[in-house]
Structures are given as structure tokens and as C-alpha cells.
Amino acid sequence: MLRRFAGTSALGLLAGIALTACFSSPPQILALSPVNGSTSVGADTPIRVDFDQPVNRGSVTARFHIDPSLSGCADPAAAFSAPPTASCRVVWRSDSAGFTLFHGGAPFQPNQQYTLTLSPGVSSRDGSVNSLDHHWRLTSAPAPVVTGTSPDDGSTGVAIDTPLVVSFSTAMAPGPTAGAIHLVPPVTGTRVVGNTNNRGRVVILPGRLLDPDTAYTLQVGAAASEEHGQHLAAPVVIHFRTGGLSGGGHALVLARRPAEAASEVLLTALGPLQPGEPTAATTVLRAPRCEQDSCGAVRRDQPVLAYLEAALAPDGRALAVVAQDLTIGGAPPVLHVIPLLGGPDLDLGAAQHPAWSPSARVLAYGAPDGVHLLARAPPSDIRLPAGDPLDAAPVWSGDGSVLALPVRSPAGVAHIDLADPLLGVRYPVPGIAAGDATAPAPSPDGGELALRRDGSGVTGTWVVRLRSGGAAPRRLGDDLVPVSYTAPATLLALERSETDSLVRVSVGSGDRVRLAPPAAGAELASAVAVPSRRQVAFLGAGSDGGVQAYIENADGSNPAALTAFAAGQLEAASVSFGG
Missing domain, CATH: 2.60.40.3710 (Immunoglobulin-like)
Structure with a gap:
């Protein structure tokens, strides 16, 4: 009895296998995308249908419908044979077990409900037919506002x-x-x-x-x-x-094409409005280019002017720029004062090295006959007492009481003179003997001056008291070059070594705090501080090798790019600050 029962079960199992082989099931939908009931569907979202087995492609073509129809894809059946360039087209899976409708050129209308249908009659490869009517719905996303x-x-x-x-x-x-x-x-x-x-x-x-x-x-x-x-x-x-120029300070960048002189002056904000977007950089001046085979000493498509220096008034109302005519060999640099809010330009002739006072009322500059102080209101132009000519732009103390003059003697010796802009007097730095002296940095209140000296036994950064009884100058370090005071007793300086660094130095104790290292390629010798003394900018090579201008806080935090020149188009030649 036991053996007979087992034999009967085996026969039943074999019969079941035979029936399955003879009568296969019709194709069923395994997955839909977007799924039924989806909302906020993107306008170009592809529609995908997956079956549980390969299907007869021809049985699907006339049975797939979209209601309402898509503009540019009114007949979905045509999409099954459409070329890749069509506004809508169907791409089958390689095993014929599913398809995707791409309709980038026939997007959904905004905030519209669509009904997608597969009518009865979809068949498998062996002819089994699905007799059900399949519907699913989706709602497209609203239009952007x-x-x-x-x-x-x-x-x-x-x-x-x-x-x-x-x-x-x-x-x-x-x-x-x-x-x-x-x-x-x-x-x-x-x-x-x-x-x-x-x-x-x-x-x-x-x-x-x-x-x-x-x-x-x-x-x-x-x-x-x-x-x-x-x-x-x-x-x-x-x-x-x-209205006028925005407040909050600006950077001024001289830019050039590779291997050319600077031909553009750009005004930038001191960082982007929000992370993820570039700093606003606006072209203020762009030199014309030669449109002939030659323009004097200039070839075709070369700039006919070079911008050598530029200084923005702290109130943002005027720009002093030194330009040189490149069409004439050996032409002298010419200083122009350009009002940014309208009005005539002021041509100061053969002059250079402009520097605005913190109040923006006085422009110091060098001319062949000496150092001048040009007052804007009431207008006047006085010449300081005679002395060696400027070798670089003067540097004002934060309160405008002291003007440091980087000058050079006929023998080629660089040194520093001082001037009192109110009294119109000029005098040597007390306690500093004749010899090379560069990189002057007056303290905010004009009571102290840091400078760099080079020479036997004196090399390094020195601090000189300009008031309070004239204490002897003190050396802070032979590896330092002053950049700017960031506080009454704190000096930002370049620390020279195999890998140059920016450091904050206590003028009283000499203690140093090294700023976070900048990105590779930074040219820290170009570092300059903003008038507020809270930030510092410098040039550096970008990721593509082009030279950009960068800014960071005086403690080394929050680095950001001031420029984003495309490779091979422009590169930063210098950076400075103004109103």
C-alpha cells in the first residue's frame, strides 16, 4: 500500500510538469517607472515598463497609450520605430522583456495628471496573450517660478x-x-x-x-x-x-593675456555673495588692441596701452591708473584720475606710483619734479620737499598722519623717507642709517613703522618708534618681510624659508603665529592687506596653471578666489585694495 501511494504521487507530479510546459502563463508587468500614483514627476522623466518575460514587440506597439497626449509625441506607436534624434522614441531591452520611452523633446505639461495604458493583447514570444487592461497614473511637477x-x-x-x-x-x-x-x-x-x-x-x-x-x-x-x-x-x-559703488571694500586686479603687459583693470568684491558662486569681478578699463598689421611698435591684436598701476579711492568714487602708450617705444607712464560716478578724467601727465589717503581726500604720487599730494576738496596740488624719487607707491598709516615713501637714490640704493601730509614736510626714518630699506608698513595710528633692511649686520624686519621719545629701532627677525599691521601691536609678515609662509608677529614679544598654508602655487611675496587689515590677498597659480588672485582672512581662514579667469585667456598680474 505504501509503495502504491508513492507511485501515484509521482505520476501526479509528472503530470503537473507536463501541463506547465504545455500551457505557459501570459506576460505580466513586473515594474513601472514612475510608479502608479507618482507626483511631481519631472517633465522629461523616461517611462519604463518591465515584463516578467520577453514579449512580442509588435504586440506592444499599438497598445501603449498616453492620455492626454504629449505635444511632439501624439502617436506613441510611432515612437517604437523613431530614430535617436526624434522628440520621443522607445528603446527596448536587449532581451525584449521591457522598454523605455524617452521624451525629452516632448515633455509633460506642468502639474498635469497623465494616464498611461497598456491595452489587452500583449503577447509572449510563444503566443500567450495578456487579456487585462493595465492603467496607471502620474502627475507632473509644477512649472518653475x-x-x-x-x-x-x-x-x-x-x-x-x-x-x-x-x-x-x-x-x-x-x-x-x-x-x-x-x-x-x-x-x-x-x-x-x-x-x-x-x-x-x-x-x-x-x-x-x-x-x-x-x-x-x-x-x-x-x-x-x-x-x-x-x-x-x-x-x-x-x-x-x-546709484554708486557698493560699500564694504573692493579688490583691484590688473589682468593680462599670457606673455603680454596688463591690459585690463578689474574691480572685484572681497569674496562671493554666497558659497558656490564666483566673486563678482567687473571690468573697469580694457585697453584697445591694434586692428592693423602694426600700430607703431605694436603688432596686430596686441594692446596699444599697458596698465602699470592702479589705485581705487577708499570711498569708491575715483580710480587712479598709470597707463603707458605701447605704440611709442620708451613712452613715459601717464597718471589719470578717473571718476567712477561720472565727470571728466584728470590727466596728471608723466607720473606714477599713486596712493590714496584713508579719507580718500588726498592722492600721493610721484612725478619727475618730486612727490606730490593732490587734494580733491578743496582742490590743490602741493609738492613735498625735494628728495630721491619714488620707487614704489607710498604707504599711508591708518589714520593718514604718516606717509611712508619708498624711494631710490641715484646710486640705486633703496630706502624709506617719511612725510607729514598735514605739514608738508619730509624726513628720514629716525634711527635708520643709510642703506637698503624697503617694504614700509606704518602702524594704524602712525606711531610705529616696520620696514625691511638688507645689508651686513642689519638684515631683517625692524620696528621703529616714530613717537614717544624715539626709542632705538628693534629687529623682529632676519627672515621676515613686513606686509601690514593687522592690529596696533600685531604685524602680518612674510616668513622667508624653503616654503614661504605668512605669519602674525607680536611687535612687543616677537612671538609668531603661522597662518594656515595657502594652496600650492601661492605667490606670497605679492601679499597685500585690505584697509580694514582683516584680510590679505595674493596671487597664485590655479588648478589649470593660470595665475589668479586669492583672498583670505588675516588669520588664514576662509580662503576664496577673487578671479576665475579661463585658462589661456587672462591671468592676474597684481592685486590691491580700495573703497
Whole structure:
């Protein structure tokens, strides 16, 4: 009995296997993407259907439907044989067990519910037919909208150097969005740049300073689209009127093409508005280029002017720039004072080494007949007592009471003179004997001067008291070069070694605190401090080898790029600070 029962079970099992082989199941849908009930679906999101087995492709073609139909893809059946360039096309899995509809050129309409259908009749390769009617629904994402702008509509007094900002409700596609944003009147060289940390924010960087006291319109067209191709719900128009230069300080960068003299003067902010976007850098001056085979000593496409030096007034109202005519061999440098808010330029003739006082009321500069102090209001131009000519730009104390003059004797010896701008007197640095002296750095209150000396037995940075009884000069260190005071008793200096470093030095004790090392390629010999003495800038090689300008806090924190020149286009030649 036991053996008979076992035999019967075996026969039943064999019969089951035979029936399965003869009657295969119809194809079933294993997975859908997007899934049924999905919301906020991207406009170009592909539609994917996966089956549990290979299917007869022809049985699917006429049975796949989308309601309402997609503009540009009204007949989904045609998508199954469409070329790769079509606005919508179907790509089958290699095993024929699923397909994907790509419809980047036929996006979903915003905030629209769609019903996708596979009608009865889909068959497997052996002819088994699925007789069910499959439906699933999805709802597309809403159209993007502008959620904010800077400036706001109707704003007045907008800074002529400020970047403009547009914020959107979602991440935007860079190309279409940039192409849909326009500034009217147009400004040549304007760029639209996305924030890499917030793809719903774009920054408009005008190619030059905007004109002061001028009406502008910022247009954001409906062609702007989010990352899935959904266009802006409605265009936006922002009207604003400009004022003057923004507050908070600026960097001034002289830039050049590789192997050329500096041919552009750029005004930059002291860092980006937000992380993830470039620092605003606006071209103030751009030298014309030779458009003939030659222009005197200049060849075709070479600059006809070189910008040798530039200084921005602390109040941001004027720019002093030294230019040289390159078409004439040996032409002298000429100093111009350019008002940034309108008005005629002032030509000071053959002069160089400009430096504005902290109050922006006086411009010190060197001319063939000596060192001049040009006052803006009331206007006057006085010449300091005779002495050796300037070798570099003068350096003002923070309160404007002392002017340090880097000069050079006819014998080629560099040294420092001092001047009292109020009294118009000039005198040597007390306690410093004749010999090489460079890199003057007056203290904020003008009571102390740090300088670099080179020579037998005197090499190093020295600190000289200019008041309080004239104490003897003290040497801080033979490996230091002054940069600037960052506080009344703290000096920022370059520490020379195999790997140069910036250090903060206590003037009283000589103790040093080394700043965080900058990125590789930094040229710390170019370091300069902002007038507030809280930040320092320098030149350095970028990741692509081009020279950029960088800034960081005086303690070495928060490094940032001031420029982002494309490789082979421009590179920074110098950096300084102003209003």
C-alpha cells in the first residue's frame, strides 16, 4: 500500500510538469517607472515598463497609450520605430522583456495628471496573450517660478558693481536659463552663472560697471527651464535704478593675456555673495588692441596701452591708473584720475606710483619734479620737499598722519623717507642709517613703522618708534618681510624659508603665529592687506596653471578666489585694495 501511494504521487507530479510546459502563463508587468500614483514627476522623466518575460514587440506597439497626449509625441506607436534624434522614441531591452520611452523633446505639461495604458493583447514570444487592461497614473511637477530677485522690482540706488541675483523654485537648466535672462540696456560681456551649491539660484555678472543713476531692466523670459525641461510659468521683469559703488571694500586686479603687459583693470568684491558662486569681478578699463598689421611698435591684436598701476579711492568714487602708450617705444607712464560716478578724467601727465589717503581726500604720487599730494576738496596740488624719487607707491598709516615713501637714490640704493601730509614736510626714518630699506608698513595710528633692511649686520624686519621719545629701532627677525599691521601691536609678515609662509608677529614679544598654508602655487611675496587689515590677498597659480588672485582672512581662514579667469585667456598680474 505504501509503495502504491508513492507511485501515484509521482505520476501526479509528472503530470503537473507536463501541463506547465504545455500551457505557459501570459506576460505580466513586473515594474513601472514612475510608479502608479507618482507626483511631481519631472517633465522629461523616461517611462519604463518591465515584463516578467520577453514579449512580442509588435504586440506592444499599438497598445501603449498616453492620455492626454504629449505635444511632439501624439502617436506613441510611432515612437517604437523613431530614430535617436526624434522628440520621443522607445528603446527596448536587449532581451525584449521591457522598454523605455524617452521624451525629452516632448515633455509633460506642468502639474498635469497623465494616464498611461497598456491595452489587452500583449503577447509572449510563444503566443500567450495578456487579456487585462493595465492603467496607471502620474502627475507632473509644477512649472518653475521666480521666487526672488536682487535687486527687487522698483529698487533705487542699486550699486553699479553689484551682481544681480534671480532665485527659482527649483533647480534650473544652465543653458536655457542663461539664454533667457537679459539686462536692458545690454552690457557687453555680461555672464549668467549658476550657484553650484544651490542650482535654483543664478547670478548675473555685468561685463563692466553699470552706469550710475541709470534705469535698467532685468528680464527673465519664459524660455528659462528647470533641469527636466519644464519652462518658467511666467516671465518676470524687474526695473531698478543704479546709484554708486557698493560699500564694504573692493579688490583691484590688473589682468593680462599670457606673455603680454596688463591690459585690463578689474574691480572685484572681497569674496562671493554666497558659497558656490564666483566673486563678482567687473571690468573697469580694457585697453584697445591694434586692428592693423602694426600700430607703431605694436603688432596686430596686441594692446596699444599697458596698465602699470592702479589705485581705487577708499570711498569708491575715483580710480587712479598709470597707463603707458605701447605704440611709442620708451613712452613715459601717464597718471589719470578717473571718476567712477561720472565727470571728466584728470590727466596728471608723466607720473606714477599713486596712493590714496584713508579719507580718500588726498592722492600721493610721484612725478619727475618730486612727490606730490593732490587734494580733491578743496582742490590743490602741493609738492613735498625735494628728495630721491619714488620707487614704489607710498604707504599711508591708518589714520593718514604718516606717509611712508619708498624711494631710490641715484646710486640705486633703496630706502624709506617719511612725510607729514598735514605739514608738508619730509624726513628720514629716525634711527635708520643709510642703506637698503624697503617694504614700509606704518602702524594704524602712525606711531610705529616696520620696514625691511638688507645689508651686513642689519638684515631683517625692524620696528621703529616714530613717537614717544624715539626709542632705538628693534629687529623682529632676519627672515621676515613686513606686509601690514593687522592690529596696533600685531604685524602680518612674510616668513622667508624653503616654503614661504605668512605669519602674525607680536611687535612687543616677537612671538609668531603661522597662518594656515595657502594652496600650492601661492605667490606670497605679492601679499597685500585690505584697509580694514582683516584680510590679505595674493596671487597664485590655479588648478589649470593660470595665475589668479586669492583672498583670505588675516588669520588664514576662509580662503576664496577673487578671479576665475579661463585658462589661456587672462591671468592676474597684481592685486590691491580700495573703497
